[in-house]
Amino acid sequence: MPLATETMVLNMGPHHPSTHGVLRFILRTDGELIHMCRPDIGYLHRGLEKIAEQVPYAHFMPYTDRLDYLAAMNCNLGYAITIERAAEIEVPPRAEYIRVLVAELNRIISHLISVGTFAMDMGAVTPFTHTLREREWVNDLFEELCGARLTYNYIRFGGVAFDLPEGFLDRLSRFLDYFEPRLEQYNRFISKNKIFKERLVGVAVISPEEALDYRLVGPNLRASGIDWDLRRDEPYSVYGDLAFDVPVGVSEIGELGDCYSRYWIRILEMEQSVRILRQCMEKMPEGPYWNRSKKKLKVEPGEFYVRTEAPRGELGFYLISKGGIKPHRLKIMTGSFSAMSIVEKVGSGLMVADLVALIASLDVVAPEVDR
Amino acid sequence: MSLEDLKEELSKVVDPRNIRSRDYERDGFSVEIEAKAKEVVALAQAAREADCFLESITAADFTEGVQILYQFNSFSSVARTLVRVQLARNESVPTISTIYDAAMWYEREVFDLYGIQFDNHPDLRRILLPEDADFHPLLKDFGKVHAFRSTEEIYGE
Numbered sequence: 077m078p079l080a081t082e083t084m085v086l087n088m089g090p091h092h093p094s095t096h097g098v099l100r101f102i103l104r105t106d107g108e109l110i111h112m113c114r115p116d117i118g119y120l121h122r123g124l125e126k127i128a129e130q131v132p133y134a135h136f137m138p139y140t141d142r143l144d145y146l147a148a149m150n151c152n153l154g155y156a157i158t159i160e161r162a163a164e165i166e167v168p169p170r171a172e173y174i175r176v177l178v179a180e181l182n183r184i185i186s187h188l189i190s191v192g193t194f195a196m197d198m199g200a201v202t203p204f205t206h207t208l209r210e211r212e213w214v215n216d217l218f219e220e221l222c223g224a225r226l227t228y229n230y231i232r233f234g235g236v237a238f239d240l241p242e243g244f245l246d247r248l249s250r251f252l253d254y255f256e257p258r259l260e261q262y263n264r265f266i267s268k269n270k271i272f273k274e275r276l277v278g279v280a281v282i283s284p285e286e287a288l289d290y291r292l293v294g295p296n297l298r299a300s301g302i303d304w305d306l307r308r309d310e311p312y313s314v315y316g317d318l319a320f321d322v323p324v325g326v327s328e329i330g331e332l333g334d335c336y337s338r339y340w341i342r343i344l345e346m347e348q349s350v351r352i353l354r355q356c357m358e359k360m361p362e363g364p365y366w367n368r369s370k371k372k373l374k375v376e377p378g379e380f381y382v383r384t385e386a387p388r389g390e391l392g393f394y395l396i397s398k399g400g401i402k403p404h405r406l407k408i409m410t411g412s413f414s415a416m417s418i419v420e421k422v423g424s425g426l427m428v429a430d431l432v433a434l435i436a437s438l439d440v441v442a443p444e445v446d447r
Numbered sequence: 448m449s450l451e452d453l454k455e456e457l458s459k460v461v462d463p464r465n466i467r468s469r470d471y472e473r474d475g476f477s478v479e480i481e482a483k484a485k486e487v488v489a490l491a492q493a494a495r496e497a498d499c500f501l502e503s504i505t506a507a508d509f510t511e512g513v514q515i516l517y518q519f520n521s522f523s524s525v526a527r528t529l530v531r532v533q534l535a536r537n538e539s540v541p542t543i544s545t546i547y548d549a550a551m552w553y554e555r556e557v558f559d560l561y562g563i564q565f566d567n568h569p570d571l572r573r574i575l576l577p578e579d580a581d582f583h584p585l586l587k588d589f590g591k592v593h594a595f596r597s598t599e600e601i602y603g604e
Contacts, residue, residue, distance in 0.1 A: 118575040125560075126584050161473070288500045291549045304522055381475030381518075381527070394516075396507050405507040405585075417552040446575055 083111055088431075090119050096193060096435070097442025101419075103428065110431060113423030115416050120446040128406035133159050133373050134233065136406075141227035143408065144444040146189055149182035150386035152231035157312060158382040158393040159233050162375045170363045171235035172314045177356040178221070178230065180349040181248075184255075185211045186387035187342045187349075190439040194339055195266050197436040198275055203266050210258060213251050220244065233373065235366030245357050252350055259346060267343060276339065277330030280422050280434040287333065290418040293411040294389020295341045296438055299325040300333035306385040318355050320348045335430075335437040342439070374401055388412055388439060412444040450477060453526050456497045460489040471525055476518075478528045484540045487517070490530055491543040491550075494519045499526065501543075504553035506561045508587045512536050513561050517543075539564035560585040 089100035098119035104112040124143065128136050140155045141148040153175055160167060167175075192207030215225045220241055222230040230237050266272055282292070287300040297304060305322040307315040323344035325337040375397040383392040389411030396405040415438040423431050454466055457480060465481040482490055491501070499519040506515050517530040532540060542565040544550040554565045555574040562583035565571055573580060582589055 118573075118577070121575040123584060126589075286548075289548045291500060291502060302522070379474055379476070379529075383475070392503070394503075394505065407503075407505045407507075409503050409505075413552070413556075414549055417549065420551075421548065 081106060086428075088428075089116075096440060099416075099435075099440070099442050099445070101423075101431070103423075103431070105428060108427045108429070110424055110426050110428060113420060113426075113431065115419050115423075117416060117442075117445050120443045122443075122447070124447045125406060125408060128403055128408075130402065132401045133163075133375065133403070137232070138227070138229045141229055142443060143410070143447065144386065144388065144391075144412075144441050145226055146441055147182050147186040147387045148226065148228050149178045149230065150186075150384065151391060152228065153179050153313075154382065154384040154386065154391045154393055156231045156233055157384060158380060158395055159373070159375070161382055162378065162380045162395055162397060163233070163373060165234045165369070166367055167234055168364045168367050169314075169361045170239075171365050171367070173356050173360050174236050174240060174365060175231060176313050176315065176318070177248075177353060177360075178218070178228075178236075180352045180356070181214055181217070183387045184346050184349045184353075185214045187346050190342055190387075190436075191262065191266070191339065194436040194439075195272070197432050198272060200266065200269075200272065203262070206258075206262070206265075210255060213254075217244070217248060217251065220247075232366060232368075234368060235364070237366070239365045240360075245360065248353070249357060252353060256347075256350055259343065259350075262343065267340065273329065273336060276336040276433060276437070277334060279335045279430050280426060280437070281331050282333040282418065282422060284333070286418070286421070290421070291414045292389070292418065293414065294385065294387070295345060296338055296389065296411070296415055298323065299337040299341045301325050306383060306390060312382075312384055317359070318352050320352050323348065335433045338437040338439075372401060374399065375403070383409070386411070388415075388441065388444060408447055410444045410447065412438075412440045412442075413447075415440050416445050449524055450526050453497050453499070453521075453524070453528070454478060456493050457490065457528070460493050461486055469529075471527065476527050476529045477525055480528065480530045482530050482532050484532055484534060484538060487515075487530070487532060488541050488543060488546070491517070491546045494528065495546055497521070498523055499528065501547040501549050501553075502527075504543075504550060504557055506557045506563065506585075508561065508585065509533075512538070513563055513586075515540055515557065515563065534563065539566050541566045542568040544568055559583070562586065 083104050083106050086103040086105050090098045100116040102114045103110050140151040143151045188207040188211050192204035195203035219225050222228050282300050284300045284302050287297050303324045308322050323341055330336045377399045380395045383390045392409035394407040395403050398404040461482050467479050469476045469479050471477040499521040502518040502520045504517050506513050512535050515532040519528040557563050559573045559575050
């Protein structure tokens with residue numbers, strides 16, 4: 077006699093510690109097994125694209141901070157480069173180096189949060205407090221630089237808002253000297269931990285074809301084995317003058333494109349960011365930090381698409397201008413949005429606990445999904 | 448596949464006069480195609496066979512109606528392709544979610560924000576806004592924010 081089985085509809089979220097913001101998943105489960113997984117997004121929709129059409133170009137800069145609050149500098153940078161290209165604004169070399177410096181520093185702390193919360197979601201609470209301790213140091217540095225600890229609003233069209241304060245580079249170098257051995261420590265504590273590995277290896281594998289089909293970007297794409305990084309392949313700002321490697325997922329531990337590869341890529345990227353930071357400090361030129369224009373900023377009619385490599389992958393700004401001081405349309409393309417759409421496909425067939433690992437490994441930030 | 452090959456592939460499905468080159472360095476697109484709504488599926492199929500992936504589907508509201516903007520890209524060459532489909536008011540467009548999985552959510556987003564119907568889409572629901580919203584916010588006739596308007600502009604002289 078066949079056993080009667082019944083599926084159950086389970087709501088995960090909107091307030092769930094593992095969803096990293098306000099996200100909701102509707103699961104149809106059979107015991108621990110997920111039959112259907114449907115993400116429900118939009119809880120943090122603030123209409124940024126509509127706001128962009130209503131305010132002058134410069135006024136939109138603080139909103140880009142809120143686009144991805146863990147990587148505000150990178151969002152500032154992407155938007156600034158878009159408008160600079162459209163309005164043909166020159167950026168002085170010192171400003172370019174400061175921009176890359178703060179962007180990479182922001183990448184480190186964004187990945188620190190990602191790695192820390194990942195470990196916490198897997199049941200290891202302590203690493204999160206360790207990563208937050210390091211992040212606090214960088215937050216202090218940023219506070220010194222621009223007065224804000226989370227939403228910086230630091231980058232301006234044609235440069236940056238403030239020059240580096242006295243002794244900033246020394247303090248940064250002290251942080252890097254402290255931070256590099258810490259990465260080793262994380263590897264000892266988490267990355268090479270047997271329990272952590274067994275929990276993640278081979279879980280929620282995303283093949284390269286799937287990754288392309290759903291247009292994953294950034295670390296998630298590279299973890300699936302596709303070698304593509306805008307900083308190297310289409311260098312913007314001064315990335316062309318800096319030497320760094322692009323870590324790509326390999327199947328040496330576990331499978332290509334599983335949760336562990338996505339975790340490991342981020343650790344490797346932090347190492348590379350430290351390398352970039354050291355070069356920036358060495359090459360930092362003297363000179364003006366802001367090519368400030370007294371004129372009201374106007375953009376000629378046209379269409380521009382600029383993408384930059386943010387911690388969560390390609391961040392694209394698609395600007396349609398009809399001339400004047402406001403855009404006709406500003407579309408923001410974020411990595412988290414497409415990363416969420418793949419959960420629907422990969423999530424079905426997983427265990428409930430593995431879904432948590434999948435979401436954490438994709439490093440989704442809810443405000444970036446909903447905009 | 449080089450850019451010229453891609454253009455040739457795509458000119459099999461659309462009128463070659465509607466394909467024009469753009470300056471990639473300056474504005475981020477190398478090819479721009481003006482297409483009709485009924486050509487979209489064939490175009491997407493051709494792009495897929497030419498080893499391109501779908502980067503995004505978005506839209507913009509102009510006085511003539513909404514334009515749907517498809518963007519394709521490829522890692523093997525510099526070939527960012529913009530496909531522009533001008534729709535009349537209340538015109539619908541066929542879905543390409545059968546060809547590219549990523550289109551599933553992008554089309555839902557365009558439907559949500561612009562109210563464009565995608566024919567044969569398997570799951571066309573609102574995505575960002577609440578289910579019971581009765582407006583499409585990115586249409587130009589939807590509410591103006593007063594944040595940057597002078598008081599004269601809002602209340603009259």
